[in-house]
Amino acid sequence: MxxxxxxxxxxxxxxxRGAMLTTLQSEVWIIETDEDLDTFLGKTILVEGTISGLDRLSAYWIGELKG
Known part of the structure; x- marks a missing residue:
């Protein structure tokens, strides 16, 4: 992998399937994290992580993009 x-x-x-991130290019990633993501729902965010499956991203940093 x-x-x-x-x-x-x-x-x-x-x-x-859980938390889902949809990019402007219509790519879909399922985000794997122990972090509470409720504050990020519906917002544009940046996720840094490692690919852990076909469409899965194990996140080690998540933050909201401002502006």
């Missing part, structure tokens, strides 16, 4: 570190920007929402 590819464990490359990447940064992804998109809008966070919930799906049946």
């Amino acid at each position: 590819n464990s490359a570190r990447i940064r992804v920007v998109g809008i966070l929402s919930w799906s049946q």
